[in-house]
Amino acid sequence: MEDFQTISTFNFAHEIIVLKSILQNEGIPFLFQNENLISIDPFASIAYGGIHLKVHRNDLEKVQAILDNLNNNLEIV
Template sequence: MKKFKTVAIFVYPAEAQVIKAKLESEGIDVFLRNEYTVAAEPFASNAMGGVKMQVYKEDFLRALGLIEKGSPDFSQTITELLKCPNCSKRSVREQHDVTTATNTADRLKAVLYSVVPFIDHKNYKCTSCAHEFDLNE
């Protein structure tokens, strides 16, 4: 049985479709989670963690390379590749993503950050040392 891995996360399905077409033209099978739900109810995108672009695990690095080459901005949403600047571990989660929240407090914060986007906060949090940070730090 093949396993999937999330290679990118998008706010809108149209953004995901552009990258999906590029990856499929290179022979990579792409699956979009939450695509139809977000298309029907766009305001639910942040609460659901966005449209998740998934590929088979064996295609992950190739897909990541194609995304970085064609659209470097999209590759910044991939938290599995981020290192915590405090402890250097790769256990980082995006604060807006409800699905990766580990406890009720983090889930409530993720919903709050999604509903009220102008609140000043850090975008990423290390699940090992609880350090909050942005990519430009």
């Protein structure tokens, strides 16, 4: 786990659902630190600094491109 770095942080568990599916489909190893804790107690997000997406440093650029694509194409109806 020492080669894994935090690339993004999310406040609530529902924000990572689509991203988790994309990362699994791409075969990218990842870890959402604090995911279970914040799923159980959403108010703990502030105390623990949110849900941290950690990926291997070799995948940082690929994951950043995925995050950028999600942020640019997200439309709320």
